[in-house]
Amino acid sequence: xxAFRPEAAADITARLIGQWLSERLGQPFIIxxxxxAASNIATETVARSPADGYTLLLVGTFNTSNAALYDNPNFNxxxxxxxxxxxDRLPIVMEVNPSxxxxxxxxxxxxxxxxxxxxxxxxxxxxxxxxxxxELFKMAAGVNLVHVPYRGTTPALTDLxxxxxxxxxxxxxxxxxxxxxxxxxxxxxxxxxxxxxxPDIPTVGEFLPGYEVSFWYGIGAPRxxxxxxxxxxxxxxxxALADPKTKARLADFGGTPFIGSPxxxxxxxxxxxxxxxxxxxxxxxxx
Numbered sequence: 001x002x003a004f005r006p007e008a009a010a011d012i013t014a015r016l017i018g019q020w021l022s023e024r025l026g027q028p029f030i031i032x033x034x035x036x037a038a039s040n041i042a043t044e045t046v047a048r049s050p051a052d053g054y055t056l057l058l059v060g061t062f063n064t065s066n067a068a069l070y071d072n073p074n075f076n077x078x079x080x081x082x083x084x085x086x087x088d089r090l091p092i093v094m095e096v097n098p099s100x101x102x103x104x105x106x107x108x109x110x111x112x113x114x115x116x117x118x119x120x121x122x123x124x125x126x127x128x129x130x131x132x133x134x135e136l137f138k139m140a141a142g143v144n145l146v147h148v149p150y151r152g153t154t155p156a157l158t159d160l161x162x163x164x165x166x167x168x169x170x171x172x173x174x175x176x177x178x179x180x181x182x183x184x185x186x187x188x189x190x191x192x193x194x195x196x197x198x199p200d201i202p203t204v205g206e207f208l209p210g211y212e213v214s215f216w217y218g219i220g221a222p223r224x225x226x227x228x229x230x231x232x233x234x235x236x237x238x239x240a241l242a243d244p245k246t247k248a249r250l251a252d253f254g255g256t257p258f259i260g261s262p263x264x265x266x267x268x269x270x271x272x273x274x275x276x277x278x279x280x281x282x283x284x285x286x287x
């Protein structure tokens with residue numbers, strides 16, 4: 001199974017599902033990280049692999065936005081990667097440095113409109129889910145936030161904590177400790193429903209109807225992988241997601257099991273590709 005990079009959530013997810021499949025199918029699943037080009041190197045490798053079920057790809061939200069971010073890759077993600085199974089969703093929270101006077105999304109929108117071009121929005125990198133969530137927010141709220149990209153989540157959070165930037169859209173595993181310590185103020189979750197971790201925090205969609213962003217992982221395979229192989233893998237992955245131990249392990253980094261059929265996962269990929277393509281083009285985002 002090829003993964004994009006050996007970061008915590010991706011690595012844990014891949015190894016958790018790989019171990020389950022090894023035990024259930026009696027075949028060793030080796031996790032191989034192929035970093036580079038925002039997952040395009042790993043994706044191209046799998047797209048060119050034999051369609052025999054022995055090479056799989058850890059798929060994420062980044063695959064759906066890359067279609068618009070990168071010109072002329074050597075593959076077409078929707079055409080060349082067959083959806084096998086979704087795995088989990090990771091919630092994202094809109095958070096600000098406590099020096100920002102806004103305590104709600106409407107107050108933040110008013111603050112941003114009163115200070116156009118003066119509110120800095122950090123992200124872990126251009127074109128990442130945090131950046132895209134922020135650009136979608138800018139479009140929905142009609143505000144002007146200055147995007148400040150960093151080389152990863154840690155330096156972005158460091159400057160947010162220091163007040164060098166004012167707002168960030170980040171996955172909860174990295175931000176939750178700072179929120180609990182009172183060093184960051186959460187304004188809203190970007191998910192469709194409120195988070196179990198922070199039920200008192202509203203969603204952005206409660207103030208900006210239709211706004212929804214979540215980060216997700218799943219498994220893909222080379223196109224033309226036989227349906228019986230895809231269905232067997234889907235069945236076993238869904239069984240893993242229903243297992244209490246697997247659910248608890250995913251919950252350790254904020255993941256929520258995301259069970260569905262290959263067709264369900266394919267629809268999500270198509271919908272997200274269209275959604276993020278519109279955002280990338282409207283915001284003129286370049287990798």
